[in-house]
Amino acid sequence: MQNVHLTIDDLAKLKIVPTVGPVAESVFAVDLLRRGAGGAPFAGWRKAVGLKMRRTRPSADVLTGPGGLRPRPAPESEELQQRARGSWLFDLVSSEGPADDVECPDPVIERVHHLGVAPYWAQARTHLQLDRDRRCQLLVSGGIEHLLSTLHAWIDWSPPVLTVASGRAQEIELRGNGLVIVPSLFLAQPMVFADPARTDRAPVLVYPAPLDLDTADALWSTVGAGDRALAALVGRTRAKVLQALTETCNTSELGRRLGISPAAASQHATVLREAGLVTSRRRSNTMLHSLTALGSALAMVGSPALDTGMAEPARSPCGPGPGARA
Template identity: 30%
Template structure:
């Protein structure tokens, strides 16, 4: 177990964000462990084809971690990929070379890694191009759903902090996490030690984190999966016969779908409905107390309430 110094003042200074680069790098980790049941085979094939040789060598090397410069802590709650890539591109060349080569310590580095030793600026340019191409193929098609899960997760955690306590909010993020008031306890099965602290913590709900939790000591951030991450690739579930008889087929399908958060447009798209039809059913379900809407920036995300969960069984 890791005890990471984290006191009450750090909790007060913590914040949430959703990072394109965190999703991208975590997806490379998921791709490396593609036997996991929650990763869709179709996505694995598409992402594998899109991952260039430099990206693979840098982000999925033999030591099992990605260089810190690839995952800058976002200064805003919803950074754009272009802004994060600009930050990555501005990393000093000596730091780029040192972190990339460190990932291959004790192993024979391939030509893509040796290029960082010869000309780190040029090699970084190649990496940036591969990051963009990979994001377009592997992350962008899922981006709205990833953002929806993250937005709903953040809103839900804020409700827990307000209704119960900040401690309950932190301890509920992931089964491996706990907090004793002075340290964040990360129950890694094969790691132990004590980590020093720093101001605050950035909490990054990251769909591609899957069942893992990742602690980034540089900049103090924590990646964990939002609730519902396993539904990233799932088709809309079919409602049960009893629910269909009670609510009608369309309204039952909408309620069944909303086990994970979705906007009106996403409900319409996934169920093949006109936006006005989806909006009508969502309003009816909300007025009945079966779903609730949470504002996330300009988007309104709907998700089942406890009563809705009980009704769907």
């Protein structure tokens, strides 16, 4: 059990962000594949990724077994537990830079990212954004206690201690730094990642976002079809703008995500804003862009649906996700 001790100051600094990014998700996906975990919702994904790996030339570190990767004789999640004790994985899940621009730390993770995460990332990111928005609504309507007590079946909130059944024995004192909460698609069980160097960076609680069979089937089977439909409706580049804005970001970062200049990104955002699909607000010397309810619905074309029960995503204390800095 990981016992996270929260003070009033920590609760005041609690943040919910939409994703740890595709590279961190690839780390979790490697663990999921090697253990054949995830159950029925991931059966289609495991089959598709295993087939891709058998069709492509495997590296020295990747074998084409039933799960696509070499099975490990170690107990479940031991490898991920060992990784969690290192600073590099904490750096990865706590990154405040552009989540899509992080380099893969080793060839196995890069391979799984290429074959098993990147092809599904647009839909996955939308799914995670919607789960995060639903948590924000729970926070706004029911308070922190309601949020923490409903995160996951393996997470228990008994003030002032949040207990996470991660398989690790650890006492985590936040020391007023707060806690970052983020959903994951590929993490099999909730886990708290804390900086081994014991700096003032807030630990990150990553929990598995719910995934039912219908949503999973849509997620694994519609890759590419939704993108084509959305591109036909609004144009290819503006379709990419909508999908990129499932995470709030500023103009410069939007340009980096799309591989276009900030001026071009601003122009596309302006057109979509005039169409009621994007909203923009100024913060200091930068402009932050987010999807409206209609824009979010369009971005979900071909993506799995998740009923949030709300017209607009809650913004505080959830705020912009990672990479929304100037």
